[in-house]
Each structure stands twice: as C-alpha cells, then as structure tokens.
Amino acid sequence: MLDRRKLTSSDDAARLDFISIDCEASSGYIDPRTGISQLQPLRSFPEGERNCYTLKPKQGESNNYLIRAFFAYGNYDAKSKTQTFDLYLNVDFWTIVDLDLTDHLQVVEIIHTLTTDSIHVCLANTGRGTPYISTLELRPLGNSIYLASSPLSPSPSQSLLVLDTRVDVGSTKFASGDFTRFKDDTYDRLWRMDDISPDQGWEVFHRSNDIDVESINDSYKLPKEVLMSATRSRNLSSAVQLDYESHWTTPLEKSFNYYVIFHFVEIEKLPAGQKRVIDITVNGQNILSRPITLEYFKPVTIINVTNQDGLHFKISATSESDARPILNAVEVYKFVSPLASPTVQTDGTLL
Structure with a gap:
C-alpha cells in the first residue's frame, strides 16, 4: 500500500x-x-x-x-x-x-x-x-444542505450529486476562468463567475456597502460576493429566464434526473409598502406551491428535481409584485441513484 x-x-x-x-x-x-x-x-x-x-x-x-x-x-x-x-x-x-x-x-x-x-x-x-x-x-x-433525495431514493446516502455547474449569475467581478471559493466561501465551493446577463437581457445590480455575512441566517452560507449581487430582468413584465443548453453547450444527459438549486437574496431596500414577489417555472411547470415574497437580506433557496429533456427556467414577477424578478445564483447537479452497496470491497491499489 x-x-x-x-x-x-x-x-x-x-x-x-x-x-x-x-x-x-x-x-x-x-x-x-x-x-x-x-x-x-x-x-x-x-x-x-x-x-x-x-x-x-x-x-x-x-x-x-x-x-x-x-x-x-x-x-x-x-x-x-x-x-x-x-x-x-x-x-x-x-x-x-x-x-x-x-x-x-x-x-x-x-x-x-x-x-x-x-x-x-x-x-x-x-x-x-x-x-x-x-x-x-x-x-x-x-x-442540513445538499441532501440528495427523491421519492424513488429517499435516503441521501443512496445517491450522488454530480456537479454540472454552479454560477454566481450576478457577479460584478467577471474574469474568464475565475472563481469565488474559500476563504470567501466557508464550504470552499467553486462559484463560477459568468457574464451571461448581457446575452440574456438581464441587468446586474449589487450592494456597494459592506454587510456582516455572519449575521445573516443562511444554512447554505453563501459567500459575500453571491449575497451582495444579483441579476434582474430589464422591466417588471419580463422574466429572468435561461435555456440551459443554449448557453452552456455541454448537453445534459437525458437518462438522469437533475437537481436545480436557485438562490435568492433581496439586497434592495424597497420603499415602504412595496414588495418583490416571484414565481418559478422549470421546463414549463410551476415548481412553487405559492409565489415567494422576498424579504430584505433573508436568503431563500429553492430546490427542484427535473427529469425532462433539457433545462429551461423562468423567474417572473407576479401581478402583486412591485419589483422586477431577481436571481443571485444557480446550481445544477446530475442526480445519480441508486448506488452500489458501500460494503462492496473496492478492487485495486489503495493510495
């Protein structure tokens, strides 16, 4: 050995x-x-x-x-x-x-x-x-996070999440091939910075003043760069939407389910009485039981499992919303399950 x-x-x-x-x-x-x-x-x-x-x-x-x-x-x-x-x-x-x-x-x-x-x-x-x-x-x-399960595989230990992409869509520090990671990210996730906003008709905005990230109650512990920036549609009637394979050219494997994780943080102090209310569809299906009203600096993470060909998501403002739809980051994982028995002896040389 x-x-x-x-x-x-x-x-x-x-x-x-x-x-x-x-x-x-x-x-x-x-x-x-x-x-x-x-x-x-x-x-x-x-x-x-x-x-x-x-x-x-x-x-x-x-x-x-x-x-x-x-x-x-x-x-x-x-x-x-x-x-x-x-x-x-x-x-x-x-x-x-x-x-x-x-x-x-x-x-x-x-x-x-x-x-x-x-x-x-x-x-x-x-x-x-x-x-x-x-x-x-x-x-x-x-x-408490990234617990991969589904009706067919209720135990996270019997499944794998294989990363396809993890993108800070609101990044204001885009540099080709650059990532946000530890020490900015407590878990040392690699957050890809991508300038997809102009291509999709989105508008990036961010908070310039400093915040105490530790004071924010967020189990996913998003790094400050992700928390402080977001992308939004150009007007209230348009959506933040993306056809996944039209931007990232590596096609998704059609025989697998995919975990899609959306991260939202309201970083804009809206005028008194106004609110931002959003709805989300994935491949044409509404994934929320009711629309989400975002609250100031209270992160919201939404997870969806899709088994349809391709991936298209759309985040829209509802008729009750006073502000445009936003998105801070998105993660996409291939869901692999069931697994072989972990007690099976691994053949080969151990290092």
Whole structure:
C-alpha cells in the first residue's frame, strides 16, 4: 500500500477539517487567496487497472461531503496525446476525464453522504490513456444542505450529486476562468463567475456597502460576493429566464434526473409598502406551491428535481409584485441513484 500524501493547509482550513491531497508533488505553495496549499505537478498511474485514494474525514459517516478532483495534463509525458480514463467514487461511476493539450484543466465535483468512515476515489484505466490526477479535496458540508433525495431514493446516502455547474449569475467581478471559493466561501465551493446577463437581457445590480455575512441566517452560507449581487430582468413584465443548453453547450444527459438549486437574496431596500414577489417555472411547470415574497437580506433557496429533456427556467414577477424578478445564483447537479452497496470491497491499489 502506498503512502497517502497531504500538503499543509492554513489554520482556517485545518479547523474546518478540510482534506487537500497533493498527488505526488514534491513541493507546493500556499494560495494567498484561499490559504490552501496548491500543487504544481501530478501523479500518473501507468500500472494497474484501478488505483484508489482513501479519504477518512474526521466527522466520519452519516455526514455530507463535497469531494473534488483537479486534472491538468500539460503534456507531462511529452506525448502530446489525449488522455482519457474513468473516475469512480467507491464502486460507482463518477465521470470520464478527457483532456488534451488544448484543455488546461478539468475540475470535477461530487456531493455524497457517507455510510462508512472512509471513501475511495478511484482512477480506472480504460485503455485510452494513462490515468493521472493533480489535486484531490474533501470538504465537510454538515447535515442540513445538499441532501440528495427523491421519492424513488429517499435516503441521501443512496445517491450522488454530480456537479454540472454552479454560477454566481450576478457577479460584478467577471474574469474568464475565475472563481469565488474559500476563504470567501466557508464550504470552499467553486462559484463560477459568468457574464451571461448581457446575452440574456438581464441587468446586474449589487450592494456597494459592506454587510456582516455572519449575521445573516443562511444554512447554505453563501459567500459575500453571491449575497451582495444579483441579476434582474430589464422591466417588471419580463422574466429572468435561461435555456440551459443554449448557453452552456455541454448537453445534459437525458437518462438522469437533475437537481436545480436557485438562490435568492433581496439586497434592495424597497420603499415602504412595496414588495418583490416571484414565481418559478422549470421546463414549463410551476415548481412553487405559492409565489415567494422576498424579504430584505433573508436568503431563500429553492430546490427542484427535473427529469425532462433539457433545462429551461423562468423567474417572473407576479401581478402583486412591485419589483422586477431577481436571481443571485444557480446550481445544477446530475442526480445519480441508486448506488452500489458501500460494503462492496473496492478492487485495486489503495493510495
């Protein structure tokens, strides 16, 4: 059994029980933005059909975790060849890693509730290139958020949420390829900044004055950048709407259900007697039992599970609303269930 290696992280990250594994880098550096150690090289696995890392979080089983892996090819083997292989969580298929010289980085992320005190992340050789990995991370999420369940799979421990996208749609600091993460985000989620507002006819607005994020009662603990900015329609009669695949060109897999998570925060102090009331439809179906009236600095998170082809959402102001519809952020996950038994022995070399 090979040694598992772990870079030293900042005191803040250590207190939160973050696990950040340096996959065979001889030296790393502390990212000044996050305080978390980052690596330069990678580790490759030319031998064995399946090689696995074992993660043992301090909180143990029955807790929800975010597991994330980074892959950066960089022509490390001087072969200038596409490397394709499979990634598994325990014995359940996670995703295909497929990078060539034109792709600088692939980041994949999954959320899962553990039923044992450890978890295996496995790289499987499929004969289409040598598996490799740059960074592997685990972040505790607690027991109150991202609990993946459905009528067919009521237990979160029997399902996976595979991240498709997580976007701060109201970001005022857009830079290509940039993200908001720890220390701005307590859970170290990667919030993509995207300038989709002009394309969709949306209007971005934000609060310039500082706020005490800790004073806001929000179980999802949205980072300040997400809390302080939003996008809205250009007028009261129009909607904040998006056809998912027309903007993000990677199509959704039609055989899966998808978790769509909308985040709203009222950051505008409306005049006395006025209110912002919204309705939400996903693929033409209203997902609310009644419209939502947003209250000043009280975050609202709405979760919907859709099993229809494609994804189109529409957020509208109701006839009772005095203000335009808004949206702060949206997350989309592929819902994978049921899972193989977690007691199945994982074949392959453990790292």
